[in-house]
Amino acid sequence: MPTMRPRGRLVAIAAGLLAVVVLVASWIAFERDLARQRARIAQGAAVADTGCGRIEYASVGGGAPVLIVHGAGGGFDQGLDFGARLVRAGFRVVAMSRFGYLGTPVPRDATPAAQADAHTCLLDALKIERAAVVGASAGAPSSMQLALRHPSRVAALILVVPAAYVPRPRDAPSMAEPVGTQLLFDTALRSDLVYWLASRTAPSVVTRALLATPPEVVASASAGERARVASIIEHIQPVSARRLGLLNDARITSNLARYELERIAAPTLVVSAADDLFGTWDGARYSADQIPGARFIGYPRGGHVLVGHDEELIAAIASFIAPR
Numbered sequence: 436m437p438t439m440r441p442r443g444r445l446v447a448i449a450a451g452l453l454a455v456v457v458l459v460a461s462w463i464a465f466e467r468d469l470a471r472q473r474a475r476i477a478q479g480a481a482v483a484d485t486g487c488g489r490i491e492y493a494s495v496g497g498g499a500p501v502l503i504v505h506g507a508g509g510g511f512d513q514g515l516d517f518g519a520r521l522v523r524a525g526f527r528v529v530a531m532s533r534f535g536y537l538g539t540p541v542p543r544d545a546t547p548a549a550q551a552d553a554h555t556c557l558l559d560a561l562k563i564e565r566a567a568v569v570g571a572s573a574g575a576p577s578s579m580q581l582a583l584r585h586p587s588r589v590a591a592l593i594l595v596v597p598a599a600y601v602p603r604p605r606d607a608p609s610m611a612e613p614v615g616t617q618l619l620f621d622t623a624l625r626s627d628l629v630y631w632l633a634s635r636t637a638p639s640v641v642t643r644a645l646l647a648t649p650p651e652v653v654a655s656a657s658a659g660e661r662a663r664v665a666s667i668i669e670h671i672q673p674v675s676a677r678r679l680g681l682l683n684d685a686r687i688t689s690n691l692a693r694y695e696l697e698r699i700a701a702p703t704l705v706v707s708a709a710d711d712l713f714g715t716w717d718g719a720r721y722s723a724d725q726i727p728g729a730r731f732i733g734y735p736r737g738g739h740v741l742v743g744h745d746e747e748l749i750a751a752i753a754s755f756i757a758p759r
Contacts, residue, residue, distance in 0.1 A: 465631050472672040476512050482538055487549075487556035491538030492531040496522035499590075499758050500563050502554060503530040506572025506596075507684045508645065508671045510537040516670060517571065520749045526756070529566065531557055533574065535680030545683050551580035555588055567591040567756035568701075572715070572739065573598045573684040576691070579722075582699045589701040591756045592726075595748070596707050596739050598684075599718030600691040609691040611714030615644035623674070624681060630674045641668055647712035648738025656742045667740060691718070696725035703729040704755045706748060708737040715739065730755075 479493045493511045501521055503514035514530025522528050532539040534550055542549065554577065558566060567590045570578025575597030582589045598610060619641070623630040634641050639650035646667060653664050671677065703726045707719035716733065723731035732751060737744050 465628055468631060469627055469673060472670070476510065476537060476676070479515070480511055480538060483557055483560040485553070485556035485560050487553040488542055489538070489540060490531055490553060490557050492529060492557055494527065494529045494561065496525075496527045498525040498527050499756065500527045500529055500566040501756060502558070502566045502568045503528055504554065504568060504570040504574035504578045505530065505533060505536070506574050507681055508677055510677060512537075512670060516666065517569070521753060524749075524753045526753070529557070529561065529563070533577070533680060535683045536677050541679050541683060547576035547580045547687060548584065550577035551584050554581050555585045558588055564588070565590045567593065569593045569595065569752065570597060571595040573688055575599055576687060579694050579696070579699065582701050583694060586700050592699065592701045592703045593752055593755065594703070594705045594719065594722060596711055596713070596715045596741065597705065597719055597722060598688045598691060598713075598715065599722045600693040601718040601721040608689070610688055611712060613644050613647050613712040615640055619644045620681070620685070624678065627673050627675050630672065634668050638665070638668060643712065645671070646738065646740050648740050648742060649710055649712065652710065652736060652738050652742050660742050660745065663745060664740060664742060696722055697727060699726045702755070704732065704752065705729055706732045706741070708734040708739070708741055710736050711739045713739050
């Protein structure tokens with residue numbers, strides 16, 4: 436076997452040292468970022484021990500109450516991010532962590548109906564008689580069930596890019612699945628480190644597969660909207676603290692049931708985008724058609740996180756739920 440020349444040996448050693456430096460630097464950056472996200476979710480959260488079990492939540496602001504029911508990958512923190520401008524508009528935002536997210540455990544019965552009852556238990560604990568309810572994405576099924584099971588508690592219902600039933604052929608999936616979603620669910624969403632690496636090295640893949648938003652829509656958006664999308668991706672960490680909720684949501688959204696939408700009495704606003712890669716447009720339109728008097732807002736472009744429409748959406752919600 437030929438011996439390696441001194442110059443070649445030095446190059447190999449230098450490459451090895453560089454690889455070690457990169458790995459160490461990456462690990463330090465990962466630990467720093469994860470610690471920052473853990474500190475973020477530790478601030479401002481409270482826990483209510485209710486008749487429906489332990490529920491993590493945060494309550495911010497004054498005025499008419501708005502219950503924010505977060506989507507997949509969220510928690511009370513996602514609800515606070517979404518509701519920040521509603522707080523500035525004079526509303527009280529109550530954001531909870533749904534079953535399996537952050538500090539709220541998964542009970543034996545983790546169906547949307549049971550989650551709706553838990554929403555009511557939280558309202559009871561906070562002595563809130565009625566609230567406007569904003570159900571986003573995978574938070575929509577329990578929000579609709581809340582309006583059906585406890586109609587007196589819902590002042591208004593807002594369904595944003597809802598995971599909602601629409602009549603389909605028997606063998607058709609309940610919702611669309613962007614390319615790469617299952618792969619990331621089986622890999623990145625199992626590990627804080629793998630998710631961190633994916634979000635840093637392939638943000639466009641995460642945007643398409645997890646946020647169900649065409650990356651080109653984000654690329655052409657304003658700096659503020661690009662920053663909002665980056666924040667959504669970042670705030671999914673720590674993903675390990677949301678894994679059980681993601682699994683429960685996957686079970687529910689893979690077989691969405693039709694609810695008795697015609698019995699929903701609360702004023703209802705439904706919002707979606709035609710290019711939402713989860714395909715919520717059809718379910719949103721169907722829900723708006725079936726709920727008496729519901730108003731539908733449809734955007735041709737914006738993806739699942741409604742890029743380019745955030746300020747407009749919040750203004751529409753604030754106007755819709757304003758006390759009259």
